[in-house]
Amino acid sequence: MPARRVVTGRSQQPRKRFAEELRLLRNGRGESLRELAERLGWDASTLGKMESGTNLGGPEVVEALDTHYGTPGLLLALWEVAMGDNSQFKEQYRRYMDLEAEALSLWHYGVSILPGVLQTAEYAREVLTLGGLKGSDLEQQVEARTGRRKLLEG
The missing domain is CATH 1.10.260.40 (lambda repressor-like DNA-binding domains)
Structure with a gap:
């Protein structure tokens, strides 16, 4: 085609x-x-x-x-x-996010950082700032992470 x-x-x-x-x-x-x-x-x-x-x-x-x-x-x-567009994320995360959006349940084991889908805007901003993000890149990633929380509310 x-x-x-x-x-x-x-x-x-x-x-x-x-x-x-x-x-x-x-x-x-x-x-x-x-x-x-x-x-x-x-x-x-x-x-x-x-x-x-x-x-x-x-x-x-x-x-x-x-x-x-x-x-x-x-x-x-x-x-x-x-x-719903996840193109702002690195390619390595997109497949995971597509599966996450379709999942009926999600299991996660983590010892130090909450998974993105559970992060509040304040938490995500702190974690991403520590990772070196600033300015509009930081705000875009915070918005994207907190947008994933809507999966839990749906």
């Missing part, structure tokens, strides 16, 4: 595509991040991080963006796909 042809030229990675669509919609309206933030009542830095793909935001801000742009449910659907 031949490879699927890319028609739009936009990213095929869910996280990047979500960020790209947010930028395109805002630029299409000719709005600055500051103007958008004022209209929606959200912080401009949060919206900027979402457009750069550093942070995906939460469902509330995505729903507000859907309403603002007149794309009912489209951005929320892209956000849900982006939340």
Whole structure:
């Protein structure tokens, strides 16, 4: 079967595509991040991080963006796909995470560090900081680890 042809030229990675669509919609309206933030009542830095793909935001801000742009449910659907995207993790962890997402139970033995799926944001930040991560890389990994906790809540 031949490879699927890319028609739009936009990213095929869910996280990047979500960020790209947010930028395109805002630029299409000719709005600055500051103007958008004022209209929606959200912080401009949060919206900027979402457009750069550093942070995906939460469902509330995505729903507000859907309403603002007149794309009912489209951005929320892209956000849900982006939340499940594990491309920001090293290849060696992706298979494990796919299995973890499908598992009905999980057994883990550890003597010093909690597994990522059980880590709170504060715990993950401390562990990752000790490992040398800083700045946006640190925040991206903290968000990714705490996002895995949703498996336990599901």
